[in-house]
Amino acid sequence: MSHPYFKRFRSICVLTALSSVLLLVMTAQIGLAQTPLDKPGSNAPLPAVTKQANSVKAAAYYHFALGHLYEEMAGTYGNRSDYVNKAIENYRLAMKEDPTATFLVEDIAELYRVSGRIREAVEEAQNALKANPDDLNARRVLAHIYTQQIGDAQANHIDEGMVRRAVEQYKIITQKDPKDTDSLVMLGRLDRVLNNSVDAEAAFKKALAVDADNEDAITGLASVYSDRGDNRTSSELLEKLTKKNPSPRSLMILANSYESMHEYALAAEAYKKALELDPSRVEIKAALAQDQAFASQYDDALQTYREISESNPQDAQPYAGMAQIYRQQKKFAEAHKMIDKARDLDPDNLDIRDSEVGLLEEEGKTGEAITTLKSLLDTTSRRNYDTQQRGIRARMLEQLGLLYRSNEQYDQAVEAFRQIAVLDPDLGGRAEAQVLDTYRIAKDYSKAQQESDAAAKKFPAERTIHEVRAQLLADQGKTDSAIAELKKLLDGKNDRETYLAMADVYQKGRNFAEMGQAIDAAEKLSQTKEDKATVLFMRGAMYEREKKYDLAEKEFRKVLDLDPTNASALNYLGYMLADQNVRLPEAQDLIKRAVDLDPNNYAFLDSLGWVYYRLNRLGDAEQQLTHSLQLSSKDPTIHDHLGDVYFKEGKIKEAIAQWESSLKNFNAGSPADVEPDEVAKVQKKLDSARVRLAKEPGPKQTNP
Secondary structure (H helix, E strand, C coil): CHHHHHHHHHHHCCHHHHHHHHHHHHHHHHHHHCCCCCCCCCCCCCCCCCCCCCCCHHHHHHHHHHHHHHHHHHCCCCCCCHHHHHHHHHHHHHHHHHHCCCCCHHHHHHHHHHCCHHHHHHHHHHHHHHCCCCCHHHHHHHHHHHHHHCCCCCCCCCCHHHHHHHHHHHHHHHCCCCHHHHHHHHHHHHHHHCCCEEEEEEEHHHHHHHHHCCHHHHHHHHHHHHHHHHHHHHHHHHHHHHHHHHCHHHHHHHHHHHHHHHCHHHHHHHHHHHHHHHCHHHHHHHHHHHHHCCCCCCHHHHHHHHHHHHHHCCCCCCHHHHHHHHHHHCCCHHHHHHHHHHHHHHHCCHHHHHHHHHCCCHHHHHHHHHHHHHHHHHHCCCCCCHHHHHHHHHHHHHHHHHHHHHHHHHCHHHHHHHHHHHHHHHHHHHHHHHHHHHHHHHHHHHHHHHHHHHHHHHEEEECHHHHHHHHHHHHHHCHHEEEEEEECCCCCCCCCHHHHHHHHHHHHCCCHHHHHHHHHHHHHHCHHHHHHHHHHHHHHHHHHHCHHHHHHHHHHHHHHHHHCCCCCHHHHHHHHHHHHHCCCCHHHHHHHHHHHHHHHEEEEEEHHHHHHHEEEEEEEEEEEHHHHHHHHHCCCHHHHHHHHHHHHCCHHHHHHHHHHHHCCCHHHHHHHHHCHHHHHHHHHHHHHHHHHHHCCCCCCCCCC
């Protein structure tokens, strides 16, 4: 390893003051060469630890060079204790001669760690501090050892007690040495681990007060702002850093910040600049391609993936990336080709095999998607799973349950979700929430209530359970109880989502005043374009329910200004126009754009069928509505619309059958979904059709 200290003093290696060091190093190397490698117990000659140089810097360098030699020898001989001791001793002497050589703290701590002498190191540091509380390098070693033992945040295993011990030491260090930027940065990082954003921010700002261009302090402070959800301030800090002192690392962090704001075009530009500084970094190029795709820069993304595949033809990932782009473009045949190439290169990659399931689902081939996913689960089944394997399998089981549910195979969906809890009891709450939601969607309210009561007792702290329980209560018309359930979740962390859920409950209860207030509260917590679009959409839906169509249209237009490809806003606005029987060509265009974006969405297909009915294109209307019912057979509105089409076509019996199904599903639905006026209209049409059918002459009898 090339040390900063070594680089700093490389130019003085020729000084005669260091001649003794060089002689000792040569002597040590000769001794090392003479040490039999097949006799690990033999002792290589150890140069004596003596002070040789006249100047402080030369003495520090002397001990650093000797310590580094012993560290190398220790590594060669399996961390022999005598070499480790000599390395530590010389590093300590180097720091004693030059207290600014704090980078050696990391080497000393690492030597203790690899030699399994952590407890000894802690005791030595603590004894040194008892003798001299102002020995900052001893304190730095102790702090670094504590930091080494914190654990792995990515593995979700953190020793919080060890974090607090390290924080305690770094606080003392930075109080006694306010210009120690390395310790200030480490203190800020540890405060972040403890979710103490106020202290973390203060530590990083103190480091910047000493060194305004410190990259670690700037990126650390940006991370604090990002943790708080203030991605704009975070990005502004990083933008200044990358303009003044661009580096691949800072540009990648900036790209990550943009990604958190869903500003994928800006993230792609940051990755481009990082790639210009370091063209060899394949992972940067892969991230660039992904963000280009997210930014709908499909041609650029495809080109980037092709370049990656050309540089490494055996890499399956670029083909998987291209498959995803073709899927987004609805070029399903090309997507299948790319998946096949990726699977041939990496047949055991579960993500690639799973992407085929998603592609089949996107094509509307839900049955084939289920079959493919079941086969994947069967081929990867085993007696025991490690943590990662359990996580992957749980995700696939949840996906299978959702596919069954969308295919109206509710019993099979419940079975798939229950397997998750058996696989990993820690996911039991999430799995139970899916079971409860499945019964709710299936309108099996008796079983849903049983599951709800049991789940609330078994998983009282599971957030998802409370959310689904609130939906069930709202479906049953128990608005106040549903709101009370959701208010339990207001904790200052996920309040935006809670307010939106409350707005949905108020909508079902037709309490539009309270709904508006909940939407306003959610809007104040919305920062990204996607967040703002969701709030605007919900407000538009509220106005539409209140029959304030002009206000509703303004909100939906705002959504489309933010996101012209928002399929839900396109559909809702188009349907609203068609339902009022106004501006039908515009309504058709809006709905058709939504269907092009999501061709197997039953609600969008219903809207398209309805606007065709308004345009008197009855054949097209029948086709779209029939397809919609294949995807959702229990929606009373679709049955009603198809009944209108059949009646206008003169197919009275078929119309009667559809209106009967509409009423049946209205009656089987939740009380909150029943709109008495709409039910009355369907009943009136049904009665009229029955009368008309009764008046029609029967088929003529043929005389024998």
